[in-house]
Amino acid sequence: MNYLTDSLHALATSLRNAFRAPTTVEFPDVIRPRPERYRTTFALLNDEQGDQLCIGCLMCERICPSTVIAIKAAGKRESPVTGKKRGYADDFVLDLSACIYCELCVQVCPVDAIVMTRAPEVPTFSREDLVLTMERLYANGVDKPRAWGDGTRLMAMQEPAPGAAPAHHAPKAPTPSGPSAHTDDKPASSAAVREEPQ
Amino acid sequence: MLRTLQVERRVDPHLSIDRYDPEAELLLLHFGPQHPATHGVFRMDLYLDGEIVVKCVPYVGYLHRAVEKLCEVLTYSQVTPIVDKNDYVSPMTNEQAINLAFEKLLGLEVPRRARWIRTVFAEMQRIASHLLWLGTFAMDLGGALGGGATVFMHAFRERESIMDLFEEVSGSRFHYNTHTIGGNRHDIPAGWSGRVKQALDVIEARIGEYEAMTLENRIFHERTRGVGVLDGTLALELGITGPNLRASGVDHDLRRDAPFHAYDEITVNVITAEGGDCLARTQVRMGELRESIRIVRAMIDSIPEGPINGGKPIKLVNSIKIPAGQTYVAMETPRGELGTYLIADGSPKAQRLKIRPPSLHALSAMPYILPGGTVSDALAILGSLDPIMGEVDR
Ligand code: SF4
Ligand code: SF4
Numbered sequence: 001m002n003y004l005t006d007s008l009h010a011l012a013t014s015l016r017n018a019f020r021a022p023t024t025v026e027f028p029d030v031i032r033p034r035p036e037r038y039r040t041t042f043a044l045l046n047d048e049q050g051d052q053l054c055i056g057c058l059m060c061e062r063i064c065p066s067t068v069i070a071i072k073a074a075g076k077r078e079s080p081v082t083g084k085k086r087g088y089a090d091d092f093v094l095d096l097s098a099c100i101y102c103e104l105c106v107q108v109c110p111v112d113a114i115v116m117t118r119a120p121e122v123p124t125f126s127r128e129d130l131v132l133t134m135e136r137l138y139a140n141g142v143d144k145p146r147a148w149g150d151g152t153r154l155m156a157m158q159e160p161a162p163g164a165a166p167a168h169h170a171p172k173a174p175t176p177s178g179p180s181a182h183t184d185d186k187p188a189s190s191a192a193v194r195e196e197p198q
Numbered sequence: 199m200l201r202t203l204q205v206e207r208r209v210d211p212h213l214s215i216d217r218y219d220p221e222a223e224l225l226l227l228h229f230g231p232q233h234p235a236t237h238g239v240f241r242m243d244l245y246l247d248g249e250i251v252v253k254c255v256p257y258v259g260y261l262h263r264a265v266e267k268l269c270e271v272l273t274y275s276q277v278t279p280i281v282d283k284n285d286y287v288s289p290m291t292n293e294q295a296i297n298l299a300f301e302k303l304l305g306l307e308v309p310r311r312a313r314w315i316r317t318v319f320a321e322m323q324r325i326a327s328h329l330l331w332l333g334t335f336a337m338d339l340g341g342a343l344g345g346g347a348t349v350f351m352h353a354f355r356e357r358e359s360i361m362d363l364f365e366e367v368s369g370s371r372f373h374y375n376t377h378t379i380g381g382n383r384h385d386i387p388a389g390w391s392g393r394v395k396q397a398l399d400v401i402e403a404r405i406g407e408y409e410a411m412t413l414e415n416r417i418f419h420e421r422t423r424g425v426g427v428l429d430g431t432l433a434l435e436l437g438i439t440g441p442n443l444r445a446s447g448v449d450h451d452l453r454r455d456a457p458f459h460a461y462d463e464i465t466v467n468v469i470t471a472e473g474g475d476c477l478a479r480t481q482v483r484m485g486e487l488r489e490s491i492r493i494v495r496a497m498i499d500s501i502p503e504g505p506i507n508g509g510k511p512i513k514l515v516n517s518i519k520i521p522a523g524q525t526y527v528a529m530e531t532p533r534g535e536l537g538t539y540l541i542a543d544g545s546p547k548a549q550r551l552k553i554r555p556p557s558l559h560a561l562s563a564m565p566y567i568l569p570g571g572t573v574s575d576a577l578a579i580l581g582s583l584d585p586i587m588g589e590v591d592r
Contacts, residue, residue, distance in 0.1 A: 007417075009414065012410075017352060023355050035387075059513075062514075065280055100373060101370055102278075103370075104276070154511070155513075
C-alpha cells in the first residue's frame with residue numbers, strides 16, 4: 001500500500017459513482033414514488049351520505065401518546081341523514097406540532113373516521129397551521145387522498161379472521177410451546193390479563 | 199517524547215486534575231456539546247498538553263428527554279412509539295427490546311412469523327445503522343478520505359434504500375411503530391422480499407467501494423491503527439458490548455449466546471477482530487454488514503406463514519395489564535446489548551422501566567482510551583465507538 005495507489009483507488013471509486021444515475025429527485029417538481037402505506041397528516045371522513053363518521057367515542061384521544069388530540073364529545077343526537085340517534089363530536093382538534101405519527105389513533109378508531117392522508121405538503125409557515133381544527137380535518141378528508149391504513153385494515157392485518165384469511169395467512173398451527181393466545185377466547189395463558197372496555 | 203510521557207499518565211482516568219503535574223500548563227478545551235463530531239449533543243472536557251490529550255472528562259445529559267419516566271406515565275399500549283426515539287439510528291431494535299420485556303412478563307407467545315419478521319427487521323436495521331456509522335465515521339476522520347463527505351454520501355444513499363423498504367412496511371420512514379405487544383402491527387407487503395433482495399444486492403456490491411475508501415486506504419489506516427486501543431478486559435469491566443467489544447477480541451454476541459426472536463433457528467457468525475483500536479472496530483462493523491446481508495438473504499424467502507400478532511391488537515389505552523413482577527430482557531442491537539428492566543405492578547402502567555443503553559457504556563471508555571492521543575484522535579475514537587446520544591441520555 002502506498003498513498004498514491006490508494007488515493008487513485010479511492011478516486012476511481014469516486015469517479016465510478018459520479019457516473020451513476022442520481023438516486024435523488026428534484027423535489028417538489030418531482031415527487032418520489034410513495035409506497036402504498038405512506039402516511040402523513042390527518043383527515044376525518046364522512047360517510048357516503050355526507051354524515052360525519054366520527055362518533056365522538058374518545059378512543060383516539062385516550063390512546064394518543066403525545067396527548068395532542070382534544071375532542072369535545074356531544075351527546076347522542078339524531079343524525080340529519082338517517083334520523084337515527086348516534087354520537088357526534090362537537091369539536092375535534094389535532095395538534096400536529098407534537099404528533100409523532102404513530103398511527104395508534106387510526107388503529108383504535110372503531111368506525112374508521114380518522115385516517116391519515118397521502119399529502120406530502122405538511123410543512124407550514126406558521127405554528128397555527130399545524131393545529132388541525134375539525135373544519136380542516138374534514139376538509140382534508142375531502143381534498144386529500146387518504147392513506148391506506150384505517151382502523152379496520154390495521155386490525156385485520158394484526159388479527160386475521162380465521163376462515164377469511166388472506167392468502168399469506170394460513171391458519172396457525174398450534175405451537176408446541178404454549179397455547180395460542182390469538183383466539184378470541186380468554187387467553188389460556190394465565191399471565192395475559194386483558195380487559196374489555198372500562 | 200511527549201507522547202510516551204503522556205501515555206504513562208493515562209493509568210487512572212479518575213485522578214483529579216489537581217493531582218496532575220502543575221508545571222505542565224494544561225489547556226482546557228471544552229469539546230461540544232454542539233459539535234458535529236459528537237454525534238448528537240455530548241461534551242468532553244479535554245485537558246491538553248500541546249496537542250496531546252492528557253485527561254478527558256465526558257459529560258452526558260444534553261439530550262435527556264425523560265423517556266424512562268414517560269414510560270411509567272404512559273400505559274403499555276402507548277410506549278412503543280415513544281422508545282423509537284431513543285436510539286434514533288436504529289428505531290426497530292428499540293421497539294423490539296421494549297416489547298420483548300412486556301411479552302416476557304405477560305408470558306405471551308410471539309408467533310413464529312412475527313419472530314422471523316422481527317429478525318429480518320433487526321438485521322436490516324443493523325445494515326442501515328452500520329452504514330450510517332460508516333458515513334459519519336469517515337466524515338469524522340475528515341477530508342483525507344477522498345474529500346470528507348464522499349463516503350458519507352455513498353453510505354447514506356444505500357441506507358436510504360433500507361429506509362424505503364421499512365416505509366413500505368410501516369408507512370413511516372423512521373419512527374415506524376411497527377411492533378406491538380405480542381407481535382407486529384404491520385405485515386410485510388406482497389413482493390417486499392424481492393425488493394429487499396434487490397437492495398441487498400446493491401449494498402453488497404458497494405461494500406467493496408466503501409472498503410476501497412476506508413479499509414484499503416493507507417490514510418485511513420494511519421488515522422485508525424493503534425488509535426483508541428481498548429483491551430478486552432477493560433471493555434468487559436466497563437460493560438461494553440456489541441461491535442466495540444468484539445473488536446477487542448471478545449467473542450460475545452447475544453444473537454448467538456442468548457438467542458431472541460428467531461436467532462435460535464439460524465446460525466450467526468460472530469465477527470471479531472483483534473487489536474481493539476479504531477481499525478478493528480471498523481473491520482468488525484464491515485464484517486457485520488456482510489453477515490447481516492447473509493442472514494437477511496437466508497431468512498427472507500422462508501418467512502413462515504401465520505398470524506403476526508400473538509396478543510390482541512391495541513384497542514384501548516389501558517387494556518394491557520402486566521401482572522406484578524420484574525424482568526430483565528436484553529437483545530443485541532447494532533450497538534450492543536440493549537437491556538430493558540421492567541417492574542410491573544399489575545396496573546396498565548409500568549412501575550419502573552429502566553433502559554440499559556449500549557452507547558452509554560461505550561462512551562464510558564473515553565476517559566480510558568483517549569488520553570495519550572491527539573485532539574484529532576478524539577474525533578476518531580468517539581466516532582469509532584458509535585455512540586448515539588438519544589440512547590445515552592434517553
Ligand atoms: S399519530 Fe399523532 S395524533 Fe395519532 S395517536 Fe399518534 S401522536 Fe397521537
Ligand atoms: S375519530 Fe374515531 S376514535 Fe376518535 S372520537 Fe371519532 S370515532 Fe372515536
